[in-house]
Amino acid sequence: MQLLTRQCADTRKRHRAARAWAGSRSCQESIIASSANRADLLNVEGVTVRFGGITALDHVSFAVPAGRIVGLIGPNGAGKTTLFNCLSRLYQFSEGDILFEGRSLQQTPAHGIASLGIGRTFQNLALFRTMSVRQNIMLGGHCRTRSGFLSNALRLPWVGREEAGLAERTDELVHLLDLESVAQTRVMDLPFGTQKRVELGRALASQPKLLLLDEPAGGLNHEEVEALMELLRAIRERLQLTMLLVEHHMNLVMRVSDQVVALDFGRVIADGTPAEVQANETVVQAYLGGVAA
């Protein structure tokens, strides 16, 4: 009972931290509020990617409405990570277009994606393993700072204010993600499940409008998946983020998503509510390898 009370208090503290963090980004919230009136935050329009003879994505089209969690599912090799790599401009697509807030990403370089408002986590974690949890999360927020070599060397007053703001937001995220006890620990010394939360913190630190999550539940145990589900809901509710969630964990994806898009061999085979996609015969066949046919 005591433990339960403490957990509830911790949850309330984390929700307060999320509210404070959300408040400290009033500028971003006003952008979110304005984009919330738009029907879609992201439009993928006929995107095609070929690697030699392999067509990894074949005229893929779907939309992600602002404020929604959209699940992206499909068997191994379906093209999910390839699509994420197109969204973050790591891969070029040979046909089609991707619109973010109605603007094409074709001319945006990979290093401009985070400042545009698209954050992502990687299927194979992209963390600095010898740096601490706090340092890794703080690095994720650097795309929101203006200071460069010269302004840092001159220690201009606004540089100090910017650094203080970054440090404060980092601490709030550390708290939100329940990482306080390991904030100074090197990432490489932490269990995999905790490293995944650091990766999420690094992506959130860039203050994205759209968060791309590539298998956040991969390698997590049952309790960690349940906690992740709560965390994703809290993040969406408190920070009003739009999320595109690649996941093999069907229980998670069907419970948190508002909409699910299913890919198979690079093609969209279903797009609808979780219940509709779960009941879709083509999706069932794709997962069973045709056994159900």
Ligand SMILES: Nc1ncnc2c1ncn2[C@@H]1O[C@H](COP(=O)(O)OP(=O)(O)OP(=O)(O)O)[C@@H](O)[C@H]1O
């Ligand atoms: N850089 C690349 N070079 C060549 N082929 C690639 C490359 N990246 C992906 N592919 C191929 O594209 C197809 C889609 O791969 P992708 O990694 O996008 O699948 P996925 O849906 O993310 O699978 P998983 O669920 O296993 O992560 C596969 O056939 C893969 O081998």
Ligand SMILES: [Mg+2]
């Ligand atoms: Mg993948």
